[in-house]
Amino acid sequence: MPIDIASLHIGLTISMLTMAVALPAVMGKVNDAARRAQLGVILQGVGWGLLLLSGLFPPGSWSDRLSSTLSMAGISGGLALNATAFDLWCGHTVRARVQVLLAVLMTTGYGMGFASYPFRVGWANFLLGLQMALMAAALARRPPLPVGRWRWLLVVSLVLQMIVTVWRGVLGAFYTELYPTFLAPHPVNLAFALVANATAVLSLVGILLAHRDEAARALERLAALDGLTGVFNRRAWLVQAETELAVSVRYDHPLAVLMIDLDHFKQINDTRGHEAGDRALCFVAEALRTAVRAGDVVGRYGGEEFCVLMNHADHDAAKAFDRRLRSHLAEAGPRELGHDLTYSAGIAMRASRDDTLDAMLRRADATLYVAKAQGRARTLDAHMPLMLPA
């Protein structure tokens, strides 16, 4: 059965334009990366449509030149946008400049050198191939974010596209008689049309999986955070703290847990309203986030109770942190909240290799209880003799 290359190209254009319409509809509310991916597909769809349209004009006419050049802009601009979307999804630094530069260079060179068929075909296909190669290389690099296997789907799709694109470039530039137009019944055109149709589907699946991957990560992040203050919730804090404790045992570095409970918090709610109470909780969470070092873990342990796990912190470091926090609340509290805000706290250090998080929390909690009983607004150490007032 003879295969009609024009029909395959029409099929590809219809697939791309259908994807361009379907993607925004099925992806729902999207972020920057997904928007770039959608726009990239739209541009490529329009690009392929214009390339087909150019075949209807007299070869070499101004309308042929205009629609062909615009089609190149659409295809390479779309690729550049998709490249930045993939960078964002993988957590790489976005390298938009190189892709945009290639797209501009390709389109300008193609438009200016349109009169020479070998030049324009070689130029366009080599630069498109380079764009695809750079995208595939970026996707193959180990991503900073834990992304799914969709990136390999896209790598395969891009490498296949790159091979047939460069192949077309070589034939167009150096063996022009074998490759007089992109619809000529040459095996490379057949291979290109088939690969382009197959990879359009692969790319669509890749984009949808990347989007789903990101949504799942966002949901996981959300599930780990306290809805009011944005610090870890109790469950997530415990998970993180267990990990840090295991690392501290393995490398034998000191580790402290500070358990904090705001003083007379009920009064704030009762006299100033629940919203003032919420504001105070957010203020404390922000103060904790600012005061801790990288690697420390802050969590809301209960209503007005927070826990801080301090990594590499000996007893002096934990006390210094407590002093910093206390003086910040004393100074900024009245200014930002309109009232004083103090807390009581208990510090528990990791005592031995066999110490557990549970045991440390129990010690910190018991110490906190004594701090409250001794009059509040103070921090006590679990390893010091604790004296309850008579």
Ligand SMILES: Nc1nc2c(ncn2[C@@H]2O[C@H](COP(=O)(O)OP(=O)(O)OP(=O)(O)O)[C@@H](O)[C@H]2O)c(=O)[nH]1
């Ligand atoms: N506004 C607000 N209040 C909360 C939230 N979670 C817990 N609380 C309130 O925090 C208060 C805690 O009160 P208590 O356990 O009696 O403690 P306290 O008044 O701080 O007294 P001491 O701890 O003994 O100093 C309760 O009134 C809770 O309703 C919250 O998310 N927002």
